[in-house]
Amino acid sequence: MNFTRLFQQPSMNPKYSTFETTFLNPRRGACARETNVRSPKKRGLTLxxxxxxxxxxxxxxxxxxxxxxxxxxxxxxxxxxxxxxxxxxxxxxxxxxxxxxxxxxxxxxxxxxxxxxxxxxxxxxxxxxxxxxxxxxxxxxxxxxxxxxxxxxxxxxxxxxxxxxxxxxxxxxxxxxxxxxxxxxxxxxxxxxxxxxxxxxxxxxxxxxxxxxxxxxxxxxxxxxxx
Structure with a gap:
C-alpha cells in the first residue's frame, strides 16, 4: 500500500467547501498534504x-x-x-x-x-x-x-x-x-x-x-x- 490516509481537516474558509487530506508518502519519508477544493454551490433566493x-x-x-x-x-x-x-x-x-x-x-x-x-x-x-x-x-x-x-x-x-x-x-x-x-x-x-x-x-x-x-x-x- 503506497498511501495511507491519516486524517481529514475541514477548511475554515466559508466561501469554499474544502478539506485537507494528509497522506503518508513512503518515498519522501514525510507527510505530504493534498488539498481538494470544491466549487461554491449555486444558491437560489430564499422564501x-x-x-x-x-x-x-x-x-x-x-x-x-x-x-x-x-x-x-x-x-x-x-x-x-x-x-x-x-x-x-x-x-x-x-x-x-x-x-x-x-x-x-x-x-x-x-x-x-x-x-x-x-x-x-x-x-x-x-x-x-x-x-x-x-x-x-x-x-x-x-x-x-x-x-x-x-x-x-x-x-x-x-x-x-x-x-x-x-x-x-x-x-x-x-x-x-x-x-x-x-x-x-x-x-x-x-x-x-x-x-x-x-x-x-x-x-x-x-x-x-x-x-x-x-x-x-x-x-x-x-x-x-x-x-
Whole structure:
C-alpha cells in the first residue's frame, strides 16, 4: 500500500467547501498534504427574500398609482378653477362696460344697473337674469341710511362647468353691488345729491363650488364710476 490516509481537516474558509487530506508518502519519508477544493454551490433566493422583494415592488407600484391619481385630481381642479376665474372675469367685464342710465340718486334704487341686473320675476332675455322670485338677489328697503341691493346668501346663479364628457360641477355665482363715496370710501345713502364727479359702484362677484367634497370659493371685486 503506497498511501495511507491519516486524517481529514475541514477548511475554515466559508466561501469554499474544502478539506485537507494528509497522506503518508513512503518515498519522501514525510507527510505530504493534498488539498481538494470544491466549487461554491449555486444558491437560489430564499422564501423570505422573495417575500421582501414582492412587498417592496407592491409598495413602489402603489406609490406610482397614488402619484398618478393625485396628478389627475390636481389637473382637474386647476381646469375648473380657470373656468370659474374666466366666468367671474366676464361678469365683471359686463358690469364695467355696460351703460347705466342715471338721472338722480333715487333712480339707481328704483332702476338698478341694466341690462346686467334687473328686478324681474321672469327672465327678460336681456343680459344676465337674476330672478327676484327665486331669491337670486334681495333688495333692502330704501331708507335714509341704506339703499344697498345685494345677492341672496343661500342662492345665486348656478352654472354647470367642466368637461362635457364627465360629470359637470355646479358653480353658484353671486354678486353684491353697493355705492361708494369717492371722497370717503364709505357707503353712500340715497339722499346724497349727485355731484359732477359722480360716485363709485363696487361690485363683488363670488363663485362657490365643491371638488371632491372640498368646498372652494373664488371672488373678484371691481369698481366703476357712475356719472
Amino acid at each position: 423570505v427574500e422573495v417575500m421582501v422583494a414582492t412587498i417592496l415592488l407592491t409598495m413602489l407600484m402603489a406609490g406610482l398609482l397614488m402619484a398618478l391619481v393625485q396628478s389627475y385630481r390636481l389637473s382637474a381642479e386647476t381646469r375648473i378653477r380657470n373656468e370659474v376665474r374666466f366666468a367671474l372675469r366676464s361678469m365683471a367685464d359686463q358690469f364695467l362696460l355696460n351703460s347705466i342710465p342715471y338721472t338722480a340718486a333715487a333712480e339707481l334704487v328704483a332702476n338698478p344697473p341694466t341690462p346686467l341686473f334687473k328686478f324681474a320675476a321672469t327672465p327678460t332675455g336681456e343680459g344676465l337674469s337674476w330672478r327676484k322670485d327665486l331669491n337670486v338677489f334681495t333688495v333692502k328697503p330704501t331708507t335714509a341710511d341704506s339703499d344697498v341691493y345685494i345677492n341672496g346668501t343661500s342662492s345665486g346663479l348656478t352654472v354647470p362647468m367642466g368637461a362635457a364628457s364627465g360629470a359637470p360641477i355646479n358653480v353658484v355665482f353671486t354678486r353684491s353691488v353697493i355705492r361708494i363715496s369717492p371722497s370717503t370710501g364709505t357707503e353712500m345713502t340715497p339722499d346724497l345729491a349727485n355731484s359732477p364727479a359722480g360716485f363709485l359702484l363696487r361690485a363683488d362677484f363670488s363663485a362657490r363650488f365643491t371638488i371632491l367634497g372640498r368646498p372652494l370659493t373664488q371672488s373678484i371685486t371691481v369698481l366703476r364710476s357712475v356719472p
